Amino acid sequence: MSSHPVLQPTLLGSEGPSFDPAFAGIRRTELGYESWIDQVQGFLTGHQAVFDALHDDTRWHGHQRLMYDRMVDVPRLTASIPRDGPGHPVIREIADALGERYGATFDLVALALYRDGRDSVAWHRDRARRDRRGQALVATLSLGDSRRFLVRPHGGGESRAFSAGWGDLLVMGGACQLHWEHCIPKTQQAEPRISVMFRSSADFVRF
Known part of the structure:
Protein backbone atom coordinates (compact mmCIF):
# COMPACT_ATOMS: atom_id res chain seq x y z
CA MET A 1 0.00 0.00 0.00
CA SER A 2 1.03 3.62 -0.18
CA SER A 3 3.28 5.30 2.35
CA HIS A 4 1.75 6.39 5.62
CA PRO A 5 2.68 8.68 8.52
CA VAL A 6 4.76 7.50 11.45
CA LEU A 7 2.30 7.05 14.29
CA GLN A 8 3.67 7.14 17.81
CA PRO A 9 2.65 9.11 20.89
CA THR A 10 5.98 8.34 22.63
CA LEU A 11 9.35 6.83 21.81
CA LEU A 12 8.01 3.48 23.06
CA GLY A 13 6.26 3.10 19.73
CA SER A 14 9.52 3.08 17.77
CA GLU A 15 11.33 0.38 19.80
CA GLY A 16 11.46 -3.26 18.75
CA PRO A 17 8.15 -5.05 19.35
CA SER A 18 7.78 -6.60 22.81
CA PHE A 19 5.06 -7.39 25.34
CA ASP A 20 4.74 -8.75 28.87
CA PRO A 21 3.50 -12.39 28.78
CA ALA A 22 2.55 -11.99 32.45
CA PHE A 23 0.01 -9.31 31.43
CA ALA A 24 1.18 -6.91 34.14
CA GLY A 25 -1.22 -4.03 34.65
CA ILE A 26 -4.24 -5.95 33.41
CA ARG A 27 -7.52 -4.48 34.61
CA ARG A 28 -10.90 -6.23 34.47
CA THR A 29 -14.21 -4.39 34.07
CA GLU A 30 -17.25 -6.43 35.09
CA LEU A 31 -20.08 -5.49 32.74
CA GLY A 32 -22.82 -7.61 34.29
CA TYR A 33 -24.69 -10.62 32.90
CA GLU A 34 -21.58 -12.78 33.42
CA SER A 35 -19.67 -10.58 30.97
CA TRP A 36 -16.35 -8.79 31.33
CA ILE A 37 -13.59 -6.90 29.51
CA ASP A 38 -9.90 -7.14 30.38
CA GLN A 39 -7.70 -4.20 29.36
CA VAL A 40 -3.93 -3.71 29.25
CA GLN A 41 -2.97 -0.22 28.10
CA GLY A 42 0.28 -0.13 26.13
CA PHE A 43 0.47 -3.93 26.12
CA LEU A 44 2.65 -3.97 22.98
CA THR A 45 5.66 -1.67 22.86
CA GLY A 46 7.34 -1.13 19.51
CA HIS A 47 3.90 -1.16 17.92
CA GLN A 48 5.03 1.09 15.05
CA ALA A 49 7.02 -1.72 13.43
CA VAL A 50 4.06 -4.09 13.65
CA PHE A 51 1.71 -1.45 12.25
CA ASP A 52 4.08 -0.86 9.31
CA ALA A 53 4.43 -4.58 8.54
CA LEU A 54 0.69 -5.22 8.61
CA HIS A 55 -0.18 -2.04 6.72
CA ASP A 56 2.32 -2.61 3.90
CA ASP A 57 2.44 -6.41 3.56
CA THR A 58 -1.26 -7.27 3.76
CA ARG A 59 -3.77 -7.65 0.92
CA TRP A 60 -6.57 -5.46 2.21
CA HIS A 61 -10.13 -6.02 1.00
CA GLY A 62 -12.96 -3.54 0.62
CA HIS A 63 -16.56 -4.72 0.86
CA GLN A 64 -20.03 -3.44 0.08
CA ARG A 65 -23.36 -4.05 1.79
CA LEU A 66 -26.97 -3.30 0.98
CA MET A 67 -28.38 -0.30 2.81
CA TYR A 68 -32.06 0.28 2.09
CA ASP A 69 -32.17 0.20 -1.73
CA ARG A 70 -28.51 0.69 -2.68
CA MET A 71 -25.07 -0.78 -2.17
CA VAL A 72 -22.67 1.23 -0.03
CA ASP A 73 -18.99 0.76 0.85
CA VAL A 74 -18.24 -0.77 4.24
CA PRO A 75 -16.24 1.98 6.00
CA ARG A 76 -13.06 0.00 6.70
CA LEU A 77 -10.80 -2.57 5.03
CA THR A 78 -10.40 -6.14 6.26
CA ALA A 79 -8.00 -9.07 5.96
CA SER A 80 -6.97 -12.23 7.77
CA ILE A 81 -3.66 -13.91 8.63
CA PRO A 82 -2.17 -15.95 6.99
CA ARG A 83 -4.57 -15.84 4.03
CA ASP A 84 -3.86 -12.22 3.12
CA GLY A 85 -0.29 -11.79 4.32
CA PRO A 86 2.43 -13.09 6.61
CA GLY A 87 1.60 -10.79 9.49
CA HIS A 88 4.42 -10.22 11.99
CA PRO A 89 6.13 -12.82 14.23
CA VAL A 90 4.96 -11.06 17.40
CA ILE A 91 1.33 -11.68 16.41
CA ARG A 92 1.78 -15.45 16.80
CA GLU A 93 3.63 -14.90 20.08
CA ILE A 94 0.76 -12.81 21.44
CA ALA A 95 -1.77 -15.44 20.33
CA ASP A 96 0.19 -18.09 22.24
CA ALA A 97 0.44 -15.87 25.34
CA LEU A 98 -3.31 -15.22 25.23
CA GLY A 99 -3.88 -18.96 24.98
CA GLU A 100 -1.75 -19.61 28.05
CA ARG A 101 -3.60 -17.00 30.08
CA TYR A 102 -7.17 -17.80 29.04
CA GLY A 103 -6.93 -21.52 28.34
CA ALA A 104 -8.00 -21.26 24.71
CA THR A 105 -6.43 -21.70 21.29
CA PHE A 106 -6.50 -18.39 19.41
CA ASP A 107 -6.15 -19.83 15.92
CA LEU A 108 -8.17 -17.21 14.01
CA VAL A 109 -6.56 -13.81 13.38
CA ALA A 110 -8.50 -11.10 11.53
CA LEU A 111 -7.46 -7.53 10.72
CA ALA A 112 -9.38 -4.31 10.18
CA LEU A 113 -7.85 -1.10 8.83
CA TYR A 114 -9.50 2.17 9.82
CA ASP A 131 -23.74 -24.24 21.14
CA ARG A 132 -21.48 -21.87 23.10
CA ARG A 133 -24.48 -19.86 24.40
CA GLY A 134 -22.56 -16.63 23.92
CA GLN A 135 -19.56 -17.79 25.95
CA ALA A 136 -16.65 -16.70 23.79
CA LEU A 137 -13.32 -14.89 23.93
CA VAL A 138 -12.36 -12.07 21.56
CA ALA A 139 -9.01 -10.31 22.06
CA THR A 140 -8.30 -7.09 20.17
CA LEU A 141 -4.84 -5.54 19.83
CA SER A 142 -4.97 -1.94 18.57
CA LEU A 143 -2.11 -0.46 16.53
CA GLY A 144 -1.85 3.12 15.34
CA ASP A 145 -4.00 6.04 16.36
CA SER A 146 -6.30 5.69 19.35
CA ARG A 147 -10.05 5.35 18.79
CA ARG A 148 -12.96 5.02 21.19
CA PHE A 149 -14.15 1.43 21.69
CA LEU A 150 -17.72 1.54 23.02
CA VAL A 151 -19.81 -1.21 24.58
CA ARG A 152 -23.49 -1.15 25.54
CA PRO A 153 -26.19 -3.67 26.51
CA HIS A 154 -27.66 -5.58 23.57
CA GLY A 155 -30.67 -3.68 22.28
CA GLY A 156 -29.49 -0.29 23.54
CA GLY A 157 -28.62 1.49 26.76
CA GLU A 158 -25.85 3.51 28.33
CA SER A 159 -22.45 2.90 26.74
CA ARG A 160 -19.01 2.58 28.28
CA ALA A 161 -15.83 3.75 26.55
CA PHE A 162 -12.40 2.12 26.39
CA SER A 163 -9.17 3.28 24.74
CA ALA A 164 -8.13 1.36 21.62
CA GLY A 165 -4.78 2.39 20.15
CA TRP A 166 -1.00 2.59 20.62
CA GLY A 167 -0.60 -1.11 21.48
CA ASP A 168 -3.59 -1.40 23.83
CA LEU A 169 -5.13 -4.84 24.38
CA LEU A 170 -8.81 -5.53 25.08
CA VAL A 171 -10.23 -8.99 25.78
CA MET A 172 -14.01 -9.52 25.79
CA GLY A 173 -15.07 -12.64 27.65
CA GLY A 174 -17.84 -14.49 29.41
CA ALA A 175 -21.22 -13.88 27.80
CA CYS A 176 -20.11 -10.56 26.29
CA GLN A 177 -21.08 -11.60 22.74
CA LEU A 178 -24.57 -12.55 23.93
CA HIS A 179 -25.52 -9.63 26.16
CA TRP A 180 -23.36 -6.72 24.93
CA GLU A 181 -22.70 -4.88 21.67
CA HIS A 182 -19.57 -2.96 20.69
CA CYS A 183 -18.61 -0.39 18.06
CA ILE A 184 -15.91 2.00 16.83
CA PRO A 185 -17.75 5.27 16.05
CA LYS A 186 -16.74 7.81 13.45
CA THR A 187 -14.74 10.80 14.63
CA GLN A 188 -13.83 14.15 13.11
CA GLN A 189 -10.13 13.49 12.84
CA ALA A 190 -8.01 10.36 13.26
CA GLU A 191 -4.87 8.85 11.80
CA PRO A 192 -4.87 5.21 10.60
CA ARG A 193 -5.52 2.39 13.07
CA ILE A 194 -5.25 -1.38 12.64
CA SER A 195 -7.29 -3.73 14.79
CA VAL A 196 -5.85 -7.24 15.25
CA MET A 197 -8.59 -9.60 16.45
CA PHE A 198 -7.77 -12.99 17.97
CA ARG A 199 -10.51 -15.62 18.17
CA SER A 200 -10.79 -19.38 18.69
CA SER A 201 -12.38 -21.70 16.16
CA ALA A 202 -13.91 -23.46 19.18
CA ASP A 203 -16.04 -20.32 19.66
CA PHE A 204 -16.40 -18.99 16.11
CA VAL A 205 -16.65 -20.31 12.58
CA ARG A 206 -13.75 -19.49 10.29
CA PHE A 207 -13.85 -16.28 8.27
Whole structure:
Protein backbone atom coordinates (compact mmCIF):
# COMPACT_ATOMS: atom_id res chain seq x y z
CA MET A 1 0.00 0.00 0.00
CA SER A 2 1.03 3.62 -0.18
CA SER A 3 3.28 5.30 2.35
CA HIS A 4 1.75 6.39 5.62
CA PRO A 5 2.68 8.68 8.52
CA VAL A 6 4.76 7.50 11.45
CA LEU A 7 2.30 7.05 14.29
CA GLN A 8 3.67 7.14 17.81
CA PRO A 9 2.65 9.11 20.89
CA THR A 10 5.98 8.34 22.63
CA LEU A 11 9.35 6.83 21.81
CA LEU A 12 8.01 3.48 23.06
CA GLY A 13 6.26 3.10 19.73
CA SER A 14 9.52 3.08 17.77
CA GLU A 15 11.33 0.38 19.80
CA GLY A 16 11.46 -3.26 18.75
CA PRO A 17 8.15 -5.05 19.35
CA SER A 18 7.78 -6.60 22.81
CA PHE A 19 5.06 -7.39 25.34
CA ASP A 20 4.74 -8.75 28.87
CA PRO A 21 3.50 -12.39 28.78
CA ALA A 22 2.55 -11.99 32.45
CA PHE A 23 0.01 -9.31 31.43
CA ALA A 24 1.18 -6.91 34.14
CA GLY A 25 -1.22 -4.03 34.65
CA ILE A 26 -4.24 -5.95 33.41
CA ARG A 27 -7.52 -4.48 34.61
CA ARG A 28 -10.90 -6.23 34.47
CA THR A 29 -14.21 -4.39 34.07
CA GLU A 30 -17.25 -6.43 35.09
CA LEU A 31 -20.08 -5.49 32.74
CA GLY A 32 -22.82 -7.61 34.29
CA TYR A 33 -24.69 -10.62 32.90
CA GLU A 34 -21.58 -12.78 33.42
CA SER A 35 -19.67 -10.58 30.97
CA TRP A 36 -16.35 -8.79 31.33
CA ILE A 37 -13.59 -6.90 29.51
CA ASP A 38 -9.90 -7.14 30.38
CA GLN A 39 -7.70 -4.20 29.36
CA VAL A 40 -3.93 -3.71 29.25
CA GLN A 41 -2.97 -0.22 28.10
CA GLY A 42 0.28 -0.13 26.13
CA PHE A 43 0.47 -3.93 26.12
CA LEU A 44 2.65 -3.97 22.98
CA THR A 45 5.66 -1.67 22.86
CA GLY A 46 7.34 -1.13 19.51
CA HIS A 47 3.90 -1.16 17.92
CA GLN A 48 5.03 1.09 15.05
CA ALA A 49 7.02 -1.72 13.43
CA VAL A 50 4.06 -4.09 13.65
CA PHE A 51 1.71 -1.45 12.25
CA ASP A 52 4.08 -0.86 9.31
CA ALA A 53 4.43 -4.58 8.54
CA LEU A 54 0.69 -5.22 8.61
CA HIS A 55 -0.18 -2.04 6.72
CA ASP A 56 2.32 -2.61 3.90
CA ASP A 57 2.44 -6.41 3.56
CA THR A 58 -1.26 -7.27 3.76
CA ARG A 59 -3.77 -7.65 0.92
CA TRP A 60 -6.57 -5.46 2.21
CA HIS A 61 -10.13 -6.02 1.00
CA GLY A 62 -12.96 -3.54 0.62
CA HIS A 63 -16.56 -4.72 0.86
CA GLN A 64 -20.03 -3.44 0.08
CA ARG A 65 -23.36 -4.05 1.79
CA LEU A 66 -26.97 -3.30 0.98
CA MET A 67 -28.38 -0.30 2.81
CA TYR A 68 -32.06 0.28 2.09
CA ASP A 69 -32.17 0.20 -1.73
CA ARG A 70 -28.51 0.69 -2.68
CA MET A 71 -25.07 -0.78 -2.17
CA VAL A 72 -22.67 1.23 -0.03
CA ASP A 73 -18.99 0.76 0.85
CA VAL A 74 -18.24 -0.77 4.24
CA PRO A 75 -16.24 1.98 6.00
CA ARG A 76 -13.06 0.00 6.70
CA LEU A 77 -10.80 -2.57 5.03
CA THR A 78 -10.40 -6.14 6.26
CA ALA A 79 -8.00 -9.07 5.96
CA SER A 80 -6.97 -12.23 7.77
CA ILE A 81 -3.66 -13.91 8.63
CA PRO A 82 -2.17 -15.95 6.99
CA ARG A 83 -4.57 -15.84 4.03
CA ASP A 84 -3.86 -12.22 3.12
CA GLY A 85 -0.29 -11.79 4.32
CA PRO A 86 2.43 -13.09 6.61
CA GLY A 87 1.60 -10.79 9.49
CA HIS A 88 4.42 -10.22 11.99
CA PRO A 89 6.13 -12.82 14.23
CA VAL A 90 4.96 -11.06 17.40
CA ILE A 91 1.33 -11.68 16.41
CA ARG A 92 1.78 -15.45 16.80
CA GLU A 93 3.63 -14.90 20.08
CA ILE A 94 0.76 -12.81 21.44
CA ALA A 95 -1.77 -15.44 20.33
CA ASP A 96 0.19 -18.09 22.24
CA ALA A 97 0.44 -15.87 25.34
CA LEU A 98 -3.31 -15.22 25.23
CA GLY A 99 -3.88 -18.96 24.98
CA GLU A 100 -1.75 -19.61 28.05
CA ARG A 101 -3.60 -17.00 30.08
CA TYR A 102 -7.17 -17.80 29.04
CA GLY A 103 -6.93 -21.52 28.34
CA ALA A 104 -8.00 -21.26 24.71
CA THR A 105 -6.43 -21.70 21.29
CA PHE A 106 -6.50 -18.39 19.41
CA ASP A 107 -6.15 -19.83 15.92
CA LEU A 108 -8.17 -17.21 14.01
CA VAL A 109 -6.56 -13.81 13.38
CA ALA A 110 -8.50 -11.10 11.53
CA LEU A 111 -7.46 -7.53 10.72
CA ALA A 112 -9.38 -4.31 10.18
CA LEU A 113 -7.85 -1.10 8.83
CA TYR A 114 -9.50 2.17 9.82
CA ARG A 115 -7.93 4.62 7.37
CA ASP A 116 -9.16 7.82 9.02
CA GLY A 117 -11.94 9.10 11.26
CA ARG A 118 -14.58 8.36 8.63
CA ASP A 119 -13.95 4.63 8.91
CA SER A 120 -15.95 2.89 11.62
CA VAL A 121 -17.88 -0.22 12.65
CA ALA A 122 -21.50 -0.03 13.79
CA TRP A 123 -22.98 -1.57 16.92
CA HIS A 124 -22.81 -5.36 16.69
CA ARG A 125 -22.09 -8.63 18.47
CA ASP A 126 -19.55 -11.11 17.15
CA ARG A 127 -21.31 -14.30 16.08
CA ALA A 128 -20.26 -17.09 18.40
CA ARG A 129 -21.23 -20.70 17.75
CA ARG A 130 -24.77 -21.34 18.93
CA ASP A 131 -23.74 -24.24 21.14
CA ARG A 132 -21.48 -21.87 23.10
CA ARG A 133 -24.48 -19.86 24.40
CA GLY A 134 -22.56 -16.63 23.92
CA GLN A 135 -19.56 -17.79 25.95
CA ALA A 136 -16.65 -16.70 23.79
CA LEU A 137 -13.32 -14.89 23.93
CA VAL A 138 -12.36 -12.07 21.56
CA ALA A 139 -9.01 -10.31 22.06
CA THR A 140 -8.30 -7.09 20.17
CA LEU A 141 -4.84 -5.54 19.83
CA SER A 142 -4.97 -1.94 18.57
CA LEU A 143 -2.11 -0.46 16.53
CA GLY A 144 -1.85 3.12 15.34
CA ASP A 145 -4.00 6.04 16.36
CA SER A 146 -6.30 5.69 19.35
CA ARG A 147 -10.05 5.35 18.79
CA ARG A 148 -12.96 5.02 21.19
CA PHE A 149 -14.15 1.43 21.69
CA LEU A 150 -17.72 1.54 23.02
CA VAL A 151 -19.81 -1.21 24.58
CA ARG A 152 -23.49 -1.15 25.54
CA PRO A 153 -26.19 -3.67 26.51
CA HIS A 154 -27.66 -5.58 23.57
CA GLY A 155 -30.67 -3.68 22.28
CA GLY A 156 -29.49 -0.29 23.54
CA GLY A 157 -28.62 1.49 26.76
CA GLU A 158 -25.85 3.51 28.33
CA SER A 159 -22.45 2.90 26.74
CA ARG A 160 -19.01 2.58 28.28
CA ALA A 161 -15.83 3.75 26.55
CA PHE A 162 -12.40 2.12 26.39
CA SER A 163 -9.17 3.28 24.74
CA ALA A 164 -8.13 1.36 21.62
CA GLY A 165 -4.78 2.39 20.15
CA TRP A 166 -1.00 2.59 20.62
CA GLY A 167 -0.60 -1.11 21.48
CA ASP A 168 -3.59 -1.40 23.83
CA LEU A 169 -5.13 -4.84 24.38
CA LEU A 170 -8.81 -5.53 25.08
CA VAL A 171 -10.23 -8.99 25.78
CA MET A 172 -14.01 -9.52 25.79
CA GLY A 173 -15.07 -12.64 27.65
CA GLY A 174 -17.84 -14.49 29.41
CA ALA A 175 -21.22 -13.88 27.80
CA CYS A 176 -20.11 -10.56 26.29
CA GLN A 177 -21.08 -11.60 22.74
CA LEU A 178 -24.57 -12.55 23.93
CA HIS A 179 -25.52 -9.63 26.16
CA TRP A 180 -23.36 -6.72 24.93
CA GLU A 181 -22.70 -4.88 21.67
CA HIS A 182 -19.57 -2.96 20.69
CA CYS A 183 -18.61 -0.39 18.06
CA ILE A 184 -15.91 2.00 16.83
CA PRO A 185 -17.75 5.27 16.05
CA LYS A 186 -16.74 7.81 13.45
CA THR A 187 -14.74 10.80 14.63
CA GLN A 188 -13.83 14.15 13.11
CA GLN A 189 -10.13 13.49 12.84
CA ALA A 190 -8.01 10.36 13.26
CA GLU A 191 -4.87 8.85 11.80
CA PRO A 192 -4.87 5.21 10.60
CA ARG A 193 -5.52 2.39 13.07
CA ILE A 194 -5.25 -1.38 12.64
CA SER A 195 -7.29 -3.73 14.79
CA VAL A 196 -5.85 -7.24 15.25
CA MET A 197 -8.59 -9.60 16.45
CA PHE A 198 -7.77 -12.99 17.97
CA ARG A 199 -10.51 -15.62 18.17
CA SER A 200 -10.79 -19.38 18.69
CA SER A 201 -12.38 -21.70 16.16
CA ALA A 202 -13.91 -23.46 19.18
CA ASP A 203 -16.04 -20.32 19.66
CA PHE A 204 -16.40 -18.99 16.11
CA VAL A 205 -16.65 -20.31 12.58
CA ARG A 206 -13.75 -19.49 10.29
CA PHE A 207 -13.85 -16.28 8.27
